[in-house]
Every structure is written in structure tokens, then in C-alpha cells.
Amino acid sequence: MRLLLIEDSAELAKWLAKALQGSGYAVDMAHDGQDADHLLFTQTYDAVILDLELPSMDGLTVLRRLRARGSTVPVMVLTARGELSDRVAGLNLGADDYLAKPFELSELEARLHALIRRAHGVSAPLITLGPLSYESVGRTFTLGGATLALRPKEHAVLEVLLLRGGKAISKEKLFEKVFSVDATTGQDVVEIYIHRLRKQLHNSGVSIITLRGLGYLLEAT
Known part of the structure; x- marks a missing residue:
């Protein structure tokens, strides 16, 4: 499955991409909002992992523009923000799931695959x-x-x-x-x-x- 990982921390993005690639995913990375918006406009993905705090264009704006184009790609919001208002804002804009940092890689992968499975219309495990x-x-x-x-x-x-x-x-x-x-x-x-x-x-x-x-x-x- 092809993923887009949008994370401003190059170190975290590199570690997470390596772990996901080891699980069989193809991973593209973007470290700022404008690059992410361009990739989402020109490429096709099975799921998106989106940080909210991004340079040049914040994550909520990236998400808003993605949904305004009619894209239904599953989006997991991954961020250090833990406030209820941030979670609600992301979900209201069309995020499919929300995971706060720090997190366990096993939980991220399980949630991510559940999103992809549902997007393909597969309900049974x-x-x-x-x-x-x-x-x-x-x-x-x-x-x-x-x-x-x-x-x-x-x-x-x-x-x-x-x-x-x-x-x-x-x-x-x-x-x-x-x-x-x-x-x-x-x-x-x-x-x-x-x-x-x-x-x-x-x-x-x-x-x-x-x-x-x-x-x-x-x-x-």
C-alpha cells in the first residue's frame, strides 16, 4: 500500500518511514504543507499520515484543501497536540482517525491498516x-x-x-x-x-x- 507521510521532523519521518517500509508499505514523505498539498494533488495514495504543525501551510489547511478537491483517501492525523478542540477540528474537516504523540508503532500500524481495509470496502479482518x-x-x-x-x-x-x-x-x-x-x-x-x-x-x-x-x-x- 502506498502512503504519504507528512511530518516536519525529518528525524521522526525517516524513522517512521523506515519502519513502515519494513512492513511492506511504499512511503513518500513531505516535510511542509505546500509540498504535501502538491503531492496530494498530483499523486494517488491509499492513506495519509498527517501532522498538524507544518511550515508553509498547516495540517488543517492541507486537510481542508484535500477534502475540497473531493478526495476520500483515509487520513490519520498524527500530532503532538492533544487538546479536544484540535481533535474535533481535524475530524470535522474530514480526518478519519487521530493519534497523539508519543505513540506505539504497533498501534499506528493497526489503525492505519484498519483505515485502508475500510476504504477498500473490507469489513472482516x-x-x-x-x-x-x-x-x-x-x-x-x-x-x-x-x-x-x-x-x-x-x-x-x-x-x-x-x-x-x-x-x-x-x-x-x-x-x-x-x-x-x-x-x-x-x-x-x-x-x-x-x-x-x-x-x-x-x-x-x-x-x-x-x-x-x-x-x-x-x-x-
Whole structure:
């Protein structure tokens, strides 16, 4: 899943981005409000982590402009402000959740994934497709009852395909969702990960098929 992390503290942003990337997310970063507003206008994200105290444009203004453009991307407000009035202001402007600093990384990831799951219309924590199961709270895959060992990017690609709910996704869109905007690799890297996943899923009853002109589709065979 592709995230935008908007945080003015470069040290905190770097630490948090590294932790989220280790969990399989593609993370873009912005350290001020104007850069964040530009990225939100030009790029597509699965979720946004937004600090309120930002230079050049404060977080509430970023949020207000985002919702005024009709975007429904889930937004988690992450800030040192703990006052009730700040929480209410953010929620009234369209924030989906609120987490005050300091926080536990495990809680942030759990809340973040719940937001993404709901945005994809998935209410149950367990998603199944044939013998493939995905426990979305712990973000673990099992295949035929056995844990499926995946590298972070492999996990991210399979997660995107499963959450599509039987709809195809293009190579371009899959690249956008799994790799950050400053990725040095090209879109052909998607084919490498699709190949690796096909080997993992071989003869399992679940396969990734290629639909000409549409992209990739995960289906039970």
C-alpha cells in the first residue's frame, strides 16, 4: 500500500518511514504543507499520515484543501497536540482517525491498516480466496493453512491484488501502489515480483493471471 507521510521532523519521518517500509508499505514523505498539498494533488495514495504543525501551510489547511478537491483517501492525523478542540477540528474537516504523540508503532500500524481495509470496502479482518487467507489485523497470509513467507514487496503486491476483490489492476497502477514516488526502479520490476508470487502460488489453487490491456488479476482456479 502506498502512503504519504507528512511530518516536519525529518528525524521522526525517516524513522517512521523506515519502519513502515519494513512492513511492506511504499512511503513518500513531505516535510511542509505546500509540498504535501502538491503531492496530494498530483499523486494517488491509499492513506495519509498527517501532522498538524507544518511550515508553509498547516495540517488543517492541507486537510481542508484535500477534502475540497473531493478526495476520500483515509487520513490519520498524527500530532503532538492533544487538546479536544484540535481533535474535533481535524475530524470535522474530514480526518478519519487521530493519534497523539508519543505513540506505539504497533498501534499506528493497526489503525492505519484498519483505515485502508475500510476504504477498500473490507469489513472482516479475515479475507479468503480459495486456499489463500489474509488476516488483515496481523497482515499475515496463509496458503492451505500454512504461513506464506513473503518478502515485503511480494507481500505488498499480493495484498494489493487480493484487496482488489476480483478486479484487474494495471502494471502502472500496481507500481504506483507498491513503490514510492522517488523509486529508482522502473515499472518492469512489477513483472519480477509477479513472477516470484506465481512460483509461490504454483499448483495451490490460486493464481495470478494476465489480462491483455487490463493488467493482473488474482483468482481462485
